[in-house]
Amino acid sequence: MKLRNWLVIGAVVGLGWWWLHRVPEAPAAAQGASVQCPPPPRVAAGDVPLQSPVPGDFAEIRLAPATLQPLAGFSLDARVLSREDYAMGREADLSPTDLALGWGRMRDDAVLSRLSISQSNRWYHYRWQGEPPIPVKEIVRSSANMHMIPASPEAATQLARVREGDRVQIDGWLVEADAPDGWRWRSSLTREDTGAGACELVWVEKIAAN
Numbered sequence: 761m762k763l764r765n766w767l768v769i770g771a772v773v774g775l776g777w778w779w780l781h782r783v784p785e786a787p788a789a790a791q792g793a794s795v796q797c798p799p800p801p802r803v804a805a806g807d808v809p810l811q812s813p814v815p816g817d818f819a820e821i822r823l824a825p826a827t828l829q830p831l832a833g834f835s836l837d838a839r840v841l842s843r844e845d846y847a848m849g850r851e852a853d854l855s856p857t858d859l860a861l862g863w864g865r866m867r868d869d870a871v872l873s874r875l876s877i878s879q880s881n882r883w884y885h886y887r888w889q890g891e892p893p894i895p896v897k898e899i900v901r902s903s904a905n906m907h908m909i910p911a912s913p914e915a916a917t918q919l920a921r922v923r924e925g926d927r928v929q930i931d932g933w934l935v936e937a938d939a940p941d942g943w944r945w946r947s948s949l950t951r952e953d954t955g956a957g958a959c960e961l962v963w964v965e966k967i968a969a970n
Contacts, residue, residue, distance in 0.1 A: 784845065784856035784919060786910040788824045797821065797911065799965060800833025802931055808863055808902075809836035809951060811934070821963065825853040826937040828909075828963055831947055834934045839867040840926045840969075841903065844879035851882060851945060854937055855907040855961065857919055860884040861928070864902040865894050879905065882959070901951050906960040908967075909935070918967045926969040933963040 798818065803810035812833035821828035838861040846852040860879055865871050874893040878885045884905030892899065910916035911932065922928055934947040947961035 784910060784916050786912050786916045787854050797830075797933065797963070797965060800835055800931055800933060803835040803837050803929075805837050805929075807837065809834065809838070811949070814933070821935070823854070825850075826939040826943070826945070828933075828935040828937055830933045830935055830963070832934045832949055834960070834962060835929075835931045836861065836863065837929050838863045838927070840922055840924050840928055841866070841872065841877050842879050842884065843922065843924055846882070850943065851907070854945070855909045857908045858882060858884070858905055858959075859908060859922065859928075860903065860905050861930075862903040864898070866899065866902040867927070875899075882907065884959075900954050904948075904951060904958070904960055906962050907945075907947075909961065909963050911963055911965050915964050915967060918969075919964065922967065922969050928967055928969050930962065930964060930967045932965040935961055935963045937961065 798815060801810060801812045810833075812835075814830045814832060818830050821830070840859055841862045842860040844858045844860075846856055846858070858879055860877060862872070871893045874888055876887040882905070884903070886899060886903070894902075908919055910919050934949060936944065936946040938944050945961055946957070948958050
């Protein structure tokens with residue numbers, strides 16, 4: 761094999777290693793803004809995701825790409841079904857990573873072994889052969905694709921370490937992003953929906969993998 765071919769292969773391998781191990785950046789605060797958020801109530805280990813009211817004194821989060829309006833506190837204990845990173849598109853300026861997450865029976869190996877799970881274009885897809893391993897309605901309410909917005913460099917580093925199969929504890933806020941030109945990106949506020957608009961947009965204060 762020619763030296764040039766080896767160099768091309770080495771460059772591709774190096775790029776792949778960088779992509780898998782890169783640390784996504786937390787979006788910068790808007791000029792003159794400081795970002796301080798109270799922690800939300802934490803979910804108990806093994807419970808379904810916990811959504812809580814926003815305190816009356818919680819101000820908006822002013823970031824360079826957009827301003828975030830908190831919609832609800834959010835805490836969940838879940839299994840990572842899949843991970844997809846993004847570098848292109850306006851959404852990636854806020855959220856560089858999507859995690860497909862499962863809780864309840866969507867954490868069980870016996871269920872997941874019968875599902876084909878993938879992500880693309882900020883969506884989460886699942887398929888099966890024959891009969892589904894659990895009722896489809898249970899799959900819907902026990903899993904979701906979530907857009908992660910790291911709240912700090914520390915949260916970005918924690919997010920970079922998360923891999924498929926990990927069990928994670930995530931604490932933060934469900935938000936709506938609004939930009940001056942009218943662009944908007946809003947989180948779902950229910951675990952019962954599916955299709956367009958069903959993903960959670962999460963301002964991640966803390967994420968820890970077990």
